[in-house]
Amino acid sequence: MLFADQNLARRLERTEAQANANFVEARCRLSPESNATWIPVAGAYALFDGVESPLTQTFGLGLFEPVGAAELTQIETFFAERHAPVYHEVSPLADAALLALLPARGYRPLEYTTVLYRPLSPNDSLAAPPHNPELRTRRIGADEVSDWARTAAAGWSTEGAGLDDFMRAYGTISASSTGAAPFLAELHGQAVAAGGLFMHDDVALLMGASTVPAGRRQGAQSALLAARLRYAARQGCTLAMMGALPGSQSQRNAEKNGFRIAYTRIKWQLESRTT
Incomplete structure (x- = not known):
């Protein structure tokens, strides 16, 4: 029996982060002029795939290591140097301190993604x-x-x-x-x-x-x-996962095929930078 706990969340988030990191590396290999790259910060992956790419964001923030002002500053600097917006997709099983820290630094919630899983x-x-x-x-x-x-x-x-x-x-x-x-x-x-x-x-x-x-x-x-x-x-x-909009047809199709909801992530956007 797989329970929707922090250990499961870490497996799921690391897989999606690695998939996107590998995509960024492929982009850099196929289009070196894109300057696509990524860095690990406190266990999370911060990815740059272009200013307008949906992959330009972080995955796993607060799930693997504590995140404070210093770590957020490092991530924000990474994106600022590339003139890119700052987005974080955060699992509800991440450090609860992020719920207070992110709004205090000028972030606002933007959208939801439901993460589903099933044993294989x-x-x-x-x-x-x-x-x-x-x-x-x-x-x-x-x-x-x-x-x-x-x-x-x-x-x-x-x-x-x-x-x-x-x-x-x-x-x-x-x-x-x-x-x-x-x-x-x-x-x-x-x-x-x-x-x-x-x-x-x-x-x-x-x-x-x-x-x-x-x-x-x-x-x-x-x-x-x-x-x-x-x-x-x-x-x-031994485990399969996918993401879907909450309540969407994709989510219903997944549940019909044995997937269960692990959690729903919130995507945060930085609107203003603190000094």
Whole structure:
């Protein structure tokens, strides 16, 4: 039985932090001019992936070591030197002193993310097989990164103008990151959905799932979820995790597939700097 305690939170937050750190390293490798980089501070990871990147923030703040004014100053200086905003995603299982410290330094709460988890075993019945016999799932090869990124971007194309190009670039880097295992779902031999998987120690992070408009309501996402969980279990992962907006369809789908809510994080934004 896995309980939603601080030990679990540390496993989950370290996995997501490492996934994003590996992404930042891939960005730096593929686009050195981006100056993407990251640093550890008091057990947390502070990542810079560009001024407007959603990965430019910290993960794990207050979960591994105490955080005071000196540590926050170090993090804030790291972002200020890169002319980037300062964001922290903080688990409610982190040091409770942050609840007073962050507002006092000019931070305000911005948004929530629910973190979900489920145990993994090679013997688990992870999900029902897809109803469509023409639907197939597989891990992509090293020479298919562009195809995977294009499929992933097409799935996000209905979410807003300009998102397709951003997600294609994001997907290319994500699929090229150390520890990544991207999957495709194909219908009648054509790629219709993409899903990301990252593994760190014995924890599998599910991320980046999308389906192209023409391939929706065919069971592709359920098939991708099952395929990634089975693969992670075979690789020795004993725990799977994912993030979702509270109360969203993604959260409901995860809970239907055996995931439980570990906690809901708060994202904090620095609005003003203290002297």
